[in-house]
Amino acid sequence: MRSLWDDAEASQYRGELGLRVYTSRLLGRDRSLVLHGGGNTSVKLARRNLFGDEEEVLYVKGSGWDLETIEESGFTPVRLDAARRLAELPALSDPEMVEQLAIHALRAGAPPPSVEALLHAILPRRFVDHTHADAVVTVTDTADGAERMREVYGDAVIVIPYVMPGFLLARAVFERIAAGTAGMDGAAAATAAAGAGRAAAADGAGGTALPESVLGMVLLKHGIFSFGDTARESYERMIHLVGLAEDYLRARHAWVLDPAAGPGPARAASDPGAPLSPEQAAAVASLRHELSVAADRPLVLTSRRDPRALRFARRPDLDPLALQGPATPDHVLRTRRLPLLGRDVAAYAAAYRRYFEEHAAAAPEPKTMLDPAPRIVLDPELGLLAAGRTAAEAAIAAEIYQHTMDVVERADRLGGYRVLSAAELFEFEYWDLEQAKLRRAGEPPPMAGEVALVTGAASGIGKACVEALLARGAAVAALDVDPRIEGLFPRPAALGLRCDVTAEEQVTGALAVAIAAFGGLDVLILNAGIFPAGRDIAALDLEEWRRVMAVNLDANLILMRQCHPLLRLAPRGGRVAVIGSKNVPAPGPGVAAYSASKAALQQLARVAALEWGRDGIRVNVVHPNAVFDTALWTEERLAARAAAYHLDVEAYRKSNVLGLEVRSRDVAEVAVELCGARFSRTTGAQIPVDGGNDRII
Ligand SMILES: [Zn+2]
Secondary structure: OOOOOOHHHHOOOOHHHHHHHHHHHHHHHOOOOOOOOOOEEEEEEEEEOOOOOEEEEEEEEEOOOOHHHOOHHHEEEEEHHHHHHHHHOOOOOHHHHHHHHHHOEOOOOOOOEOOOHHHHHHOOOOEEEEEOOHHHHHHHOOOOHHHHHHHHHOOOEEEEOOOOOOHHHHHHHHHHHHHOOOOOOHHHHHHHHHHHHHHHHHOOOOOOOOOOOOOEEEEOOOEEEEEEOOHHHHHHHHHHHHHHHHHHHHHOOOOOOOHHHOOOOOOOOOOOEOOOOHHHHHHHHHHHHHHHHHHOOOOEEEEEEOHHHHHHHOOOOHHHHHOOOOOOHHHHHHHOOOOEEOOOHHHHHHHHHHHHHHHHHHOOOOOOOOOOOOOEEEEOOOEEEEEEOOHHHHHHHHHHHHHHHHHHHHHHHHOOOOOOOHHHHHHHHOOHHHHHHHHHOOOOOOOOOOEEEEEOOOOHHHHHHHHHHHHOOOEEEEEEOOHHHHHOOOOOOEEEEEOOOOOHHHHHHHHHHHHHHHOOOOEEEEOOOOOOOOEOHHHOOHHHHHHHHHHHHHHHHHHHHHHHHHHOOOOOOOEEEEEOOOOOOOOOOOEHHHHHHHHHHHHHHHHHHHHHHHHOOEEEEEEEOOEOOOOOOOHHHHHHHHHHOOOOHHHHHOOOOOOOOEOHHHHHHHHHHHOOHHHOOOOOOEEEEOOOOOOOO
């Protein structure tokens, strides 16, 4: 483990809060230290307020911020003295603690401070860093973690047995630090420690209640803290301490997991690994269907079939290893306590209900059960699969479990992976603060958890459809023959895939990639099409006619045929929106191939509506007209078509009953809305989006 501190980089950050930002980002850069919102950091600073009084302020990471990307505004300033005194109270509920921290915050609109804020407050050092480092949790997630921590660190760290994070943990650490003050009885020591902390903070020099030789603190089965007088010192102590844990594992042959595989290139966490065969893709889609039924909402399911995941999922001793629990309690919120091994979702859901009922009965206040669907699935054939209410959630769960596999296997080599009890993990999973978040959470976006596929997605109506779907919370596979599609939508919920939809094997390949990324298909938007230069029938070249039919018609048959088995498995029923054309009901001269292809496509869609109704799949058509912000239209073509109707370009643009220009997004909104819940009873419909056409009305 190497320090990433760089003087040139550090010099771009101003002041101690600036350096706090810098070293927090350094921690966040290393996924083996913190993952997705995990870990937190703080700095204690003296500030003069508006009245000229000097105040001691704890700047602590606000919830909702990631260390990797945190900024100064991501640190919530809290009155240090108040935070310390809260930790000294004999009792405080966690909701009260959160409220008190908000009351004592010193910036209006600051995010709620980390629930570990009190712990940061009582640690008598200026800078405090906290991570759930893989190497440290590996060593503590064993039967004899406490002794092993002594072997690794000697007296350089304080070791705290597992206590639920929040007030109880802060209080336990406060008592431990107080008890550590030599030559005093418990109560006097507590008072002295508190006093020492306050006095030390007041002179701005950090605390004195801990010997200088103490560099950090380990929370068994949870993580590690380091502290120091400067940002660099605290950060580099974290690197040093985690490095010692790595060395300890290495010396016991518990670090390198697969020496046969060699070093090899590091895999990206999002690399799906080996492609899915059509049978495997079908199995993934069935599994996603069952998970969504158990969750009573559509879930995105992302899969990782890399050699590492497959090797883990195929371990003969997988049951005892994987059915322990997460590496650190905060992961329970992302991965659930246990993965599903194999594909029996119903049995998992039944076991989850039993787990909830058993532990909720013992809880001091009523609990609301989360949906009983697993978030992690390990399957010997499909590898590691992770579910989430959004594509981002699923990807985060997958990445966390990729680290969990390392922790589990290394701890196993060390003598056995042992984590918290089901009761302790239930307490975390159903923590008051998490339950309150559920109560506060509003309605999810209308298409959250759903997966869509759009063709011709690099421009015009297709691109606007992708945007409309993303805005409604869907994950989208965006296909286009234009290679620029691959970088067009850089976000976890979108997957740009280069694909010639007239080539059957390319469609099969793109679907396999989409299923590996998102798990299934709910919505299909058939948009790709070409519009050749105007030509009278007498001069129409057969090759051109066939090319138009291949793209505008045959490709859609290929897509519909291949997507049908997936759409049947859509939790809310599959939906298809076909982008037709005004030329179907009202053709114009010179565009025979285009008009004929769209008319045939419309008949294909109508027959699909008839055939697929029994599978719960709705098929509707929109007929746009004169949408000029698409790749089909150039200035020249626009001028030519305007001339064909004896209009100038501006008049041609708005030559409809409403006198309004029709834009790509006007068409996309209707197409996507047709796939939404409001049209759940509509199939086989044809909706014009043309500003009103007097030849049709
Ligand atoms: Zn933590």
